[in-house]
Amino acid sequence: MSVHDELTSVQRCLDDLTRSVGRLEQQLGSGGLDMRRVRADADHLRESVALLRAAASAPAAPRRPDLVTIPDTPYDDSLWIDSDDEGLGARDRHAP
Template sequence: MSSQDAVGTTREALTTLAAAVLRVRNEYGDTLGVRRLTSDVDRLQADLDELGTPAPGHRPDVAPRELLEIPDAPYDESMWQDAQSEAQHAP
């Protein structure tokens, strides 16, 4: 999903949320809770408007060439030959 798709999807969700909050306002009236919900939706919309373009070098997904495959085979026991157990250092 591109950043434009993500922003568009978020805008659609906020539009749906704003409509739901309006229905709550119609049901509950102009209460403190409703005013806070309305303010929260407005703040989210303003934050979304201020996003701009993604930061240079930002990579939302890891490229397959950067993944390191870790085999399921057991480790070579000699790898732990000189290691000390944490239990040996406990007071």
């Protein structure tokens, strides 16, 4: 079976699960913690399958991140005028 067929089969099973959970809610009430948890879990499964379906329809080739070129030229010294030398203290002060 193809991925599309498998996802369709999973979707059908989720639809059956949703109907069954709905019937259980009618019989047991929807206010209990256990019932709310089952409903939330079924909804999370539905969302997860939707994400899988979207990922399966995306192009198969992985997208490479854009490369950032770092120049070999030295940084402008004026960028560091207002900073302290780390671990050495400020320029106009002396260590105790």
